[in-house]
Amino acid sequence: MRYLHLATGSAVLPRPADDGVLLVAPDERFAELRGSDRSALGALLAGTAPVADDEQAALADQVVAWGAGRLAGGPRPLPERARLTHRLGGVRDQVAARLGARLVAGEVLDDDRLLALDAEQAAEGTGGWLPVHRELGHLVAGPLLGAPSRPAHQPITWADVRFRRLAASPARPQLLELWATWRRHGDRYDLTPPAAELTEAVRRLSAWLDAGGSLERHQVLVPLDGAPVTTHPVLPVPAGLMGLTA
Known part of the structure; x- marks a missing residue:
């Protein structure tokens, strides 16, 4: 069979x-x-x-x-479940030491939650924060949000990241459907990674940070299958364009 x-x-x-x-x-x-x-x-x-x-x-x-x-030749074995938020202690310390920012972790991307944190930071001026979560086959970290990496730079928000992701996607309706499913159901419908894969991805992210990798204006993707780490620059969206994602 x-x-x-x-x-x-x-x-x-x-x-x-x-x-x-x-x-x-x-x-x-x-x-x-x-x-x-x-x-x-x-x-x-x-x-x-x-x-x-x-x-x-x-x-x-x-x-x-x-x-x-x-x-x-046989059924797919159920992997041992792993919780990302339980494995990020060392990375939290690295983010605090290097960026002076708080790390906001989630098991999978929660678009609404991150947009709400944008609004919270803008209202309260709570300083920089860094999202870390899993998206399908990647551990995803960054960029630094809500605080300029240098005084002359406009802060990046999650709305900027969201806009640029949607603008680059060839399947925007399906991507929005995926985000909505994660928001409502967490990782219920994901084939979640085994504990060893997720633990190794966190270790690789920590090593990448130790080697000087920058999250100030970049998002980093750590593949769970061991493929090379990739980084993707994120820039603030020019005024007047943000409404196109409504």
């Missing part, structure tokens, strides 16, 4: 019964999947039931060809 094992960090978002599911790959690609039997489709994608017929075989082969999973 063959079983489909989705890659760690994938997400399977439920949709209305006649619309199947939205499969999200660990690298933030989206595929809309449908099957004649919704419950059987869910079991196939969860890796708890074998490929049962030609329809499922074709779908499983497509997922594998798309790079979001593999076929195996």
Whole structure:
């Protein structure tokens, strides 16, 4: 028997019964999947039931060809659950020492929460803060928000990060759907990473910070599969454009 094992960090978002599911790959690609039997489709994608017929075989082969999973001879094992917020003690200390900022951690991205922290910082002038969370197959940190890295620089906000993410996405409606699912349900529909993968990603983030990596105006992505760390510059959005994400 063959079983489909989705890659760690994938997400399977439920949709209305006649619309199947939205499969999200660990690298933030989206595929809309449908099957004649919704419950059987869910079991196939969860890796708890074998490929049962030609329809499922074709779908499983497509997922594998798309790079979001593999076929195996047995059910997908459930990984030991890990909590990111329990593993960030050393990184919190590094952020406080190097940036003079507080670290705001979450298990997965919560867009509304971060936008609310923007408003809180603007109202209270509470100083810089740094978001750290998991997004699919990556541990994501930064950039420094709410405080200028140098006096001449305009502070970056989460709204700036959000705007630029949406502007760059080729699948904006699906990305918004993913964010909304995380906001409402946390990581309920994610294939969450094993404890060892998440712990290693935190270690790599800490080592990257020790080596002088900058989070002041960059977002850093640490792949859970061990691929190289990447950094992405974030600039404030020019006045007048922000309303385009409403």
